[in-house]
Amino acid sequence: MIKEIREPLIFEISAAGKRAAELPALDVPETKSLLAGVPLRAELEDFPEVSETEITRHFTRLSQKNYCVDLGLYPLGSCTMKYNPKVNERLSAHPAFAASHPLASEDLVQGNLEVLKKLEVFLCEIAGMDAFTLHPAAGAHGELVGMMLIRAALEARGNARKYVLIPDSAHGTNPSSAHICGYTVREIKSNDKGTIDLASLEAAMTDEVAALMVTNPNTLGVFESDICRIAEIVHAKGGLVYMDGANMNALTGIVRPGDMGVDVLHINLHKTFSTPHGGGGPGSGPVGVKKELAPFLPVPVIAEKAGRYVLDFDRPRSIGRIRAHFGHFSVIVRALCYILSLGPRGVREIAEFAVLNANYIRKSLEGEYHLKYTTASMHECVFSDKLQKEHGVTNLDIAKRLIDYGVHPPTMSFPLIVQGALMIEPTETESRRDLDIFIDAMKAIAREAKEAPEILKAAPHVTYVSRLDEVAAAKFPVLRWEKKA
Ligand SMILES: *Cc1c(COP(=O)(O)O)cnc(C)c1O
Numbered sequence: 001m002i003k004e005i006r007e008p009l010i011f012e013i014s015a016a017g018k019r020a021a022e023l024p025a026l027d028v029p030e031t032k033s034l035l036a037g038v039p040l041r042a043e044l045e046d047f048p049e050v051s052e053t054e055i056t057r058h059f060t061r062l063s064q065k066n067y068c069v070d071l072g073l074y075p076l077g078s079c080t081m082k083y084n085p086k087v088n089e090r091l092s093a094h095p096a097f098a099a100s101h102p103l104a105s106e107d108l109v110q111g112n113l114e115v116l117k118k119l120e121v122f123l124c125e126i127a128g129m130d131a132f133t134l135h136p137a138a139g140a141h142g143e144l145v146g147m148m149l150i151r152a153a154l155e156a157r158g159n160a161r162k163y164v165l166i167p168d169s170a171h172g173t174n175p176s177s178a179h180i181c182g183y184t185v186r187e188i189k190s191n192d193k194g195t196i197d198l199a200s201l202e203a204a205m206t207d208e209v210a211a212l213m214v215t216n217p218n219t220l221g222v223f224e225s226d227i228c229r230i231a232e233i234v235h236a237k238g239g240l241v242y243m244d245g246a247n248m249n250a251l252t253g254i255v256r257p258g259d260m261g262v263d264v265l266h267i268n269l270h271k272t273f274s275t276p277h278g279g280g281g282p283g284s285g286p287v288g289v290k291k292e293l294a295p296f297l298p299v300p301v302i303a304e305k306a307g308r309y310v311l312d313f314d315r316p317r318s319i320g321r322i323r324a325h326f327g328h329f330s331v332i333v334r335a336l337c338y339i340l341s342l343g344p345r346g347v348r349e350i351a352e353f354a355v356l357n358a359n360y361i362r363k364s365l366e367g368e369y370h371l372k373y374t375t376a377s378m379h380e381c382v383f384s385d386k387l388q389k390e391h392g393v394t395n396l397d398i399a400k401r402l403i404d405y406g407v408h409p410p411t412m413s414f415p416l417i418v419q420g421a422l423m424i425e426p427t428e429t430e431s432r433r434d435l436d437i438f439i440d441a442m443k444a445i446a447r448e449a450k451e452a453p454e455i456l457k458a459a460p461h462v463t464y465v466s467r468l469d470e471v472a473a474a475k476f477p478v479l480r481w482e483k484k485a
Contacts, residue, residue: 075407077380102325115336128256146265147181151183170244174213217379220373230261253347269285407437
């Protein structure tokens with residue numbers, strides 16, 4: 001790889017009078033009458049002026065500095081950065097969908113409502129739930145909606161209760177969602193297999209506990225094999241089980257959370273059902289519920305009446321509206337398209353390949369990198385930098401060095417119960433060849449850590465910028481060009 005040269009800002013290559021397009025001189029009288037009275041923007045001060053070649057090269061060069069899932073493996077644990085088939089993009093951008101107005105009357109959008117309803121039905125089948133709402137804007141929003149549903153259902157029973165139990169292996173959004181919903185979080189410890197310790201759960205589960213929020217598979221990529229017993233313990237004390245199903249790609253077509261005693265769950269369409277979601281959105285976090293909680297679902301609910309789809313707002317026990325319109329419609333179209341194009345066999349293969357690929361990586365790197373939990377993996381595996389630390393090399397150095405090998409780094413320093421974590425999720429869409437490229441890079445880095453750790457300390461070497469001040473970048477982002485005085 002050659003070291004990249006710095007691409008200037010477009011303002012820096014601007015020169016007065018340059019144009020990307022030349023129009024022929026006007027051969028008719030100039031008239032402003034069409035725009036009479038319209039407040040037109042005056043000259044934009046310091047607006048960049050560049051030629052067509054410059055503008056094309058500028059943006060193409062910038063785009064080539066990005067790493068993307070169309071280039072290679074993107075092993076961010078828990079994020080499920082899998083390849084998104086282009087046909088989903090084409091269909092969701094179809095004008096019949098993309099140009100329909102969210103406020104159009106029901107009569108004009110029967111097809112759109114059918115898309116929503118169909119996906120609800122598929123998700124009920126895949127997750128084993130009785131009803132779904134597609135409104136939540138993303139996973140964390142789904143968690144909040146799910147907790148609001150639990151609170152409403154418990155209030156209807158007479159007592160909303162005080163506490164929510166969350167294992168230390170849960171996704172970080174779980175405690176915050178419970179907290180925002182007004183519950184106090186109590187942590188449950190994991191055992192040495194990386195699963196919930198049943199004795200701790202039993203001790204903590206009182207009649208003041210509203211729910212257990214369980215990420216399954218958890219953030220160690222380990223399946224809670226006692227989930228049915230766990231649900232029994234929670235239900236016996238009148239609590240409800242919330243499952244964070246963001247990583248359903250480990251389970252689809254094989255087991256159904258609803259059959260495991262789960263009362264409420266969210267699924268991340270943008271992860272499991274294929275929507276590009278780098279850069280923070282858009283996502284979609286549908287929430288599925290068992291019958292008891294269905295009356296509380298957000299409005300509007302899509303109902304069928306005399307062979308037509310209608311929006312039902314007459315739901316007196318609903319928690320109300322939680323999102324404008326119907327959620328992120330174009331993500332929903334992609335998900336439906338993905339499920340229909342895979343079919344039942346393909347939906348099962350999502351999970352089979354996600355689990356196979358993660359185990360292939362885990363087995364291939366065992367010994368080279370430390371594994372705190374050796375339990376077989378579901379969709380991801382979590383190594384640590386323990387062996388490399390002996391040579392002064394940390395997970396940050398390893399992640400940065402991967403960039404030099406042309407691979408995106410994995411999720412780092414999470415989950416918190418693994419010191420110096422490297423959380424790797426290959427996803428189901430990767431071929432053996434792409435997995436081997438990653439494995440070979442990780443092995444080469446393990447060797448370098450022993451023989452030439454200074455290379456890792458200064459990595460990445462091939463990028464235009466190397467080690468950034470990541471805290472400052474997050475806290476004081478500079479997002480706007482300002483002309484120097
Ligand atoms: C990604 C993820 C979330 C949060 O989903 P967002 O769409 O990013 O809000 C929650 N839980 C788990 C397990 C996840 O992987």
